[in-house]
Amino acid sequence: MPAFTLYGARGSSNTDRVRLTLAEGGIKDYEVVFLNLQNGEQRSEEHIKRNPWGKIPVLVTSGNLTLYESRPISKYLAKKYAIPLLPADTDLEAVALFDQAQSIETLYFAEPAGKISFEKFLKPILGLPVNEAAVTEAMRSLETFCDVTERHLNQHSYMAGDEFSLVDIYYIPLVQRLFVCGYGEVITGRKALGAWWERCINRPAIKEMLAADKAAAPAAFSKKS
Numbered sequence: 447m448p449a450f451t452l453y454g455a456r457g458s459s460n461t462d463r464v465r466l467t468l469a470e471g472g473i474k475d476y477e478v479v480f481l482n483l484q485n486g487e488q489r490s491e492e493h494i495k496r497n498p499w500g501k502i503p504v505l506v507t508s509g510n511l512t513l514y515e516s517r518p519i520s521k522y523l524a525k526k527y528a529i530p531l532l533p534a535d536t537d538l539e540a541v542a543l544f545d546q547a548q549s550i551e552t553l554y555f556a557e558p559a560g561k562i563s564f565e566k567f568l569k570p571i572l573g574l575p576v577n578e579a580a581v582t583e584a585m586r587s588l589e590t591f592c593d594v595t596e597r598h599l600n601q602h603s604y605m606a607g608d609e610f611s612l613v614d615i616y617y618i619p620l621v622q623r624l625f626v627c628g629y630g631e632v633i634t635g636r637k638a639l640g641a642w643w644e645r646c647i648n649r650p651a652i653k654e655m656l657a658a659d660k661a662a663a664p665a666a667f668s669k670k671s
């Protein structure tokens with residue numbers, strides 16, 4: 447019996463955040479159940495019992511823990527499996543800097559990048575009209591984020607300091623989505639940010655997972671699952 451089940455969806459950036467964490471740790475003893483979001487399976491009575499917000503990802507362990515929200519799930523798994531992606535609890539300064547970097551990712555990056563992904567990736571799939579004004583505003587916030595982060599990365603190799611950490615993983619799915627939507631230039635157009643991105647996606651486990659997902663994508667989506 448697998449140690450846990452991850453309820454997610456194909457092509458979901460929030461699910462991929464957790465899968466990347468597990469890939470980095472070489473954890474394979476788990477089951478993934480992909481829900482069909484277009485059919486509304488995330489709002490089924492069964493799934494609402496797992497997550498009252500009707501969203502994925504959700505982690506259910508054999509020890510009866512049910513946990514939602516991709517970042518807390520990733521952090522729990524990193525701790526549980528001792529994946530070296532977190533500062534030591536006893537290093538208060540490193541933990542504080544990690545928490546700071548985590549807040550920045552969620553508030554100043556994922557917020558505008560998520561809006562761009564919603565408008566330019568999801569809405570066209572759903573046949574909905576794109577709100578270009580919302581995209582322009584989100585791009586403005588994203589440019590500001592990238593300018594500030596470029597200065598940080600001129601001093602440090604990674605988002606939470608000089609070591610690759612869970613915060614860098616948090617970024618990967620939505621940065622990838624920016625590239626898919628044609629906005630990769632905000633990253634590659636800045637020297638330090640571009641170099642950081644190359645370092646992240648060239649990590650062996652991450653490279654392997656991203657390549658496998660890319661190869662599987664056409665077949666997966668043609669099955670409409």
Ligand SMILES: N[C@@H](CCC(=O)N[C@@H](CS)C(=O)NCC(=O)O)C(=O)O
Nearest residue numbers: 458459460488501502503515516517
């Ligand atoms: N803050 C949540 C966001 C979860 C989320 O929005 N998941 C999307 C898929 S990427 C979802 O479930 N969408 C379906 C819906 O909102 O109906 C997290 O980090 O897990």
